[in-house]
Amino acid sequence: MIAEEMFAAFMERDPLFGSLLGVPGWDDRIEDLSVDGEQALRARLADVLRRAETSGEDPVTLAVVRHQAEMIINQIDARLVEHVVAESLAAPVNRLLLRASETDMSQRAGLVPRFVDQVAVRVRDSGRRPLSRHLRSSAARLDGFLKSPVQEWEHDSSAPIRASIAAYRETLLSLKGRDDEQAGLCWLPDGEENYRKLVRDYTTTSRTPAELHQLGLDLIARLREEYAEVGSRLWGTSDVPEIFRRLRTELLWDNEEEMVAHAVEAIARAEAVAPRWFSRLPRIGCEVRLVDEAERGTAPIAYYLEAALDGSRPGVYWLNPLGATERSRTQSETTAFHEGVPGHHFQTTLAAETDLPDIRKYASIDAYLEGWGLYSERLADEMGLFSSDEQRFGMLSADAMRAARLVVDTGLHALGWPRQQAIDYLRENTVMPEPEIQAEIDRYIEVPGQALAYMVGRLEIQRLRAEAQAELGDRFDVKAFHDLVLENGPMPLSTLGELVASWSSLR
Incomplete structure (x- = not known):
């Protein structure tokens, strides 16, 4: 079946992810990032696309297969x-070091030097400087x-692993960058065309960078009205700059332990309320863990790691406590609802517990995945999960960050903004602390287009729900809607729209 072939190619692209999921057969593999290795995978995916045109598999599966094949080809x-x-x-090298401690490296630690050397050669010999x-x-x-x-994962290959990483480090330091x-x-060869393709892959829409840039500007303007409303209620002021100042300088964490305890409490509260909003609930739980100290300097502020297929590892909401006492506690709950419950944990675990083809369960379609995560933040407000207006400010802050991403990602990659202009925009229009602003901008620079997926996906899921409610009236069941969205796994937004429309017409 073509779905199985696509999933095998997907795993070949990222064998460590396969091992993290518990997919058998990948524990002795590391991706091949040589030019020849990537081109061989590209040819394999192009063949999958050709045969998908005449495949008899169901339309949703074929839409997912096409998206995944095209996305990997465009990234290559x-x-x-x-x-x-x-x-x-x-x-690639940072990702391997982050994941190595979380997966079985016993059969592939010896492959790490070759992998690192491949990356070093690609970076050294390229005209596309970082x-x-x-x-x-x-x-x-x-x-x-x-x-x-x-570290334990290095096994008996520590000396060659560290020699290759030392050589790679010297390669990086020897290069003259941009x-x-x-x-x-847009400053790199074929950059404008590559960016347009990545935008299409990450948003699964035909919206242009210019349209997305304007959408972000419009959303930021509307969010200021919500800030003023909550600020008047909580602090007696509707002055947005003053609200931003207070959010940046007050309501900070006292220590790391407080941050973790608050996240655990928020997820437990969400799990208790979830049966009112979802008919299906995950069989596997969600844990909160701190990022290892060695990884805190480069790891995201928070992220979710899927549960293992065999139940040996729960879903994990990873928290990075770096600079905790300089960070606002107002975003604690909204981030827990996004990364954990009812966000990515429900989304990935419920899909994994279905009988769908594996590519449908684990497809990397960020407009759906991150769209659901951001939708979950607003859904949490409907569910009555925010403990205070203070925490509701966190929801608005997260919204503003995702709206601003539309502006700065397109600004950087399509409009040619310098890094400082993107930083200045986030400073003026979000309450993100300075270290987080710097880290976020560097993330957008190195992952072009991905930051667009969140708000585009959230808005589409909200639109589809509103249309279904308008069509069905009293027959609309929010639990059934959520089940429909989650039990079919990740898919392009246009495919999700067709699925919801068919569901509405049959109820």
Whole structure:
């Protein structure tokens, strides 16, 4: 079946992810990032696309297969491996170091030097230079690894692993990178065309970078009205700059333990209320864990890791406590609802517990995945989960960040903004602390287009729900709607729209 072939190619692209999921057969593999290796995978995916045209599999599965094949082809064609070196989950070597401690490396630790050497050659021989600051920050991250004690996952391959990483570090330091004035993809060869393709892949829509840029500007303006409303109620002021100042400087965490306890409490509260909004509930729970100390400098502020297929590992909401006492506690609950319950944990676990083809369960379609995560933040407000207006400010802050992403991602990669202009926009229109602003902008630079998926997906899920409610009236069942969206796994937004329309017409 073509769905099985696509899933095998998907796993070949990221064998460590397969092992994290518990998919058998990938524990002795690491992806091949040589030019020949990527081109062989590209040819395999092109063949999948050709045969999908005459396949008799169901339309949703075929839509997912086409999207995944086209997305990986476009990422290969953009040659991202040659200039993405610093971001923790996108830069190949950093991603491996982050995941290695979470998966079985016993059969592939010996393959790590070859993998690192492949990346070094691609970066060294390319004309697509990373930013100078990213070369330096990645080298610093690798230096931290080299100075750390030998880790368990290295097994008996520690010496060659560390030698290859040391050589890669020297390669990074030897290169002359781009300056911050040329931060975006549009400054690289074929960058504008590559960005358009990545935008289409990440949003699964035909919206242009210019349209998305304007959408972000419009949303930011509307969010200021909501800030003023909540500010008047909580603090007696509707002055948005004053509200921003207070959110940046007050309501900070006292310590890491307080941050973790609050997240655990929020997820437990969401799990208790969820049966009123969902008919199907995950059989596997969601745990809160702190990112390992060695990874805190490059890991995201928060992220979710899917549960293992065999139930040996629960879903994990990872929290990065770096700079906790300088961060606002107002975003604690909204982030827990996005990453955990009813967000990514419900989404990924419920799909995994179905009989869908594996590519349908685990497809990387961010407009759906992150759209649901952001939808969950607003849904949490409907569910009565926010404990205070203080925490509701966090929901608005998260919304503003995702709306601003539409502006700065397109600004950087389509309009040619320098890095500082993107930083200034986030400073003016969000309440993100300075370290987070810097980290977010560097993430957008190295993962072009991905930041657009959140708000585009959220708005589409909300639109589809509103249309279904208008059509069905009293017959609309929100639990059935949520079950429909989640039990069919990730899919392009247009396919989700067709599914919801068919469901509405049959009820």
